[in-house]
Amino acid sequence: MKVISIANNxxxxxxxMQCFQLATHLAEKGNRVLVIDLDSQANLSNTLGVDVQRTLIPEWLIGDVPFEEIMVPADGKYDCFENIFVVPSSRHLASLSKLLILSESEIRKNAGRKERLLKLRLSKIQERFDYCVIDTPxxxxxxxxxxxxASDHILIPTQAQDYSIDGLEELMDTFEIIKESENSKLKFSIIPSMFNGRRKIERVRMEELSEMFDVTPPIRNLVENQESISLRKxxxxxxxxxxxxxxxxDLWNSIGL
Ligand SMILES: Nc1ncnc2c1ncn2[C@@H]1O[C@H](COP(=O)(O)OP(=O)(O)O)[C@@H](O)[C@H]1O
Ligand SMILES: [Mg+2]
Incomplete structure (x- = not known):
């Protein structure tokens, strides 16, 4: 199972948006796809037709609840949804950090450090799926x-705008630390997203971004993308x-997905 996270602080x-498009694209190609929604806003869970009262992700991570109890098949009118399984979120995920502090000694026994909990859980189910796609807060x-x-590959959508480019530095610092300490095989791709090439300022920022990083082809700011989410198509x-x-x-082709 290849683990891909979509991240930007x-x-x-x-x-x-990119999680939804990636999960459905991989499922369409016949892969068994596990989607984990780690954002307490639960937007991705809802777009995949899954709505739970209370997520059990914290309990699953700690080892109190088995995987079978938290996984739900995706629901949608296209065939590709049949290959997608969701670990849904809800606003209760906001209590995760508190629970992790309370369970500290148990975590140390099982995973060593809390940062490794997700990796540990995924290692138990890796034969069951071809891909795991993770949305993050x-x-x-x-x-x-x-x-x-826990990931093999991090996709980082970013806008070609000042604050977005500044914010990337913090994320990239964290990426380097994790790569050196916990996950040497981790790789990343920077994806210019919601790009509007008609604006000169965005073209200039895009050029700066490309000088700083090796970026993928951009995803343009197009109303079709919004329609895709609202129609769940x-x-x-x-x-x-x-x-x-x-x-x-072009994007999936450029990063071999
Ligand atoms: N390429 C795009 N073109 C037009 N609208 C987009 C595009 N990507 C995302 N959006 C819209 O922008 C908003 C934020 O996107 P979202 O994927 O929810 O961001 P995040 O998960 O990073 O908070 C949503 O309303 C979404 O439909
Ligand atoms: Mg989101």
Missing amino acids: KGGVGKT PVLGDELIMSLV PIFKMGKRSKAKQDYA
Whole structure:
């Protein structure tokens, strides 16, 4: 099972959008895909047709609840949804850090450090899925750190704007620390997202971003992307002329997914 996290400590940059498009794209190709929603806003869970009263992710991570009890099949009108299984979130995920402190001694016994908990849980189910796609919250907290430790590849959507580029530095510092200490095989891809090439300032920022990092082809800011989420219709299902469909096809192709 290959583990891919979508991360950026800034909100509203297109993380959940890219998780939805990636999970449905991989499932369409016949892969068994596990989606883990680690954002307490539960946007991805809802887009995949899963709505739970109270998430049991904290209990699963600690080892109090088995995987079977937290996994729910995705629900949607396209065939690809049949290959997707969701570990859904809810606002109760916000209590994760508190629970981790309370269970400290148990965690030390099982995983050594709390950062390794997700990796430990995923190691038990790795034969069951081809891919695991993880959505993360817009903070550099426990959920994001655990995802960095557990992943093979981090996709970082970022806007070609000042604050977004500044915010990247903090995330990249954390990436380097995790790579050196816990996960030497971790790799990352920076994805310019919601790009509007008609604006000169964005073109300039995009050039700066490309000088700093090796970036993927951009995902443009297009209304089709918003429609995809509100209709819960994967972008690859859009018509032949869809620009957004072409953007995603180029993106997945460029990073071998
Ligand atoms: N490429 C895009 N073009 C147009 N709208 C987009 C695009 N990507 C995301 N959006 C919209 O922007 C908003 C924030 O995206 P979202 O994926 O929820 O960000 P995040 O998960 O990083 O907070 C959503 O309303 C989403 O539909
Ligand atoms: Mg989100």
